[in-house]
Amino acid sequence: MSPTRLRYTMLGFIVGVVVVYLEALPLGVRFAAPFYGAGIGLLLDSMIVRIKQKRGKDE
Template identity: 90%
Template structure:
């Protein structure tokens, strides 16, 4: 796992941990939030990599 991919995964996980402390959400969603956040971080990183690859091909 590259440093960028790990960075986005950890940022998503940390945001998910913060969401655990919100009382407005149902319990199941709150405790799964760190894993959802990590997955979203990986998706965002993948989109960024694809955009950079497309820009590199166009030039």
């Protein structure tokens, strides 16, 4: 796993852990939030990599 991919995954996981402490969300969603956050972090990283590749290809 590349450093940036790991960085975005960990940031998403940490944000998900913060969401666990929100009382407004249902219990199942709260406890799954760190894993959702990690997945969203991976998705963001892959989108950023694709955008960078397209920019490099156009030049």
